[in-house]
Ligand SMILES: [Ca+2]
């Protein structure tokens with residue numbers, strides 16, 4: 068009997084230890100941040116909604132290092148029915164790839180709002196250089212604190228700064244995804260295209 072009781076205590080402890088990390092590894096947050104549509108799809112499945120944008124740099128070569136390494140993102144606008152309805156906002160999350168040691172444009176807040184970099188040669192750097200990494204963000208209508216959920220046919224306009232006198236060399240490649248959450252796991256995202264310089268990407272859910 069004592070043996071049985073002891074085994075029961077060990078089992079309960081083991082279960083508690085096994086369950087503990089599940090609450091901390093992000094499984095729960097998917098529901099909390101509203102990325103899963105709780106209404107379901109009618110057949111019992113959950114319908115994912117996409118409100119995050121992920122822009123992945125294509126820079127991999129340290130030979131290409133400059134003080135602004137990789138794609139230089141100034142701003143992102145969202146168009147629906149031909150009208151601009153939102154821009155990148157909130158607090159963009161930057162995962163620098165650290166391909167190059169120096170990056171003088173590493174502030175992800177510089178991609179928010181309307182395009183504002185009209186001189187990429189000056190020192191104020193109103194853009195984000197991705198340095199082989201990626202940036203994650205949501206789109207907000209003016210004055211709204213709720214991010215836009217993407218619909219079929221929406222288009223994202225990405226502005227990448229480049230030197231117009233030497234555009235072929237200073238435009239750099241990047242890939243655009245829409246994602247259901249901020250995990251950065253592109254296997255959960257939808258790829259919507261590749262850009263070099265300014266680019267327009269259509270959402271196809
Ligand atoms: Ca660059």
Ligand SMILES: [Ca+2]
Pocket residue numbers: 140141142177178179181182183184193194
């Ligand atoms: Ca900007």
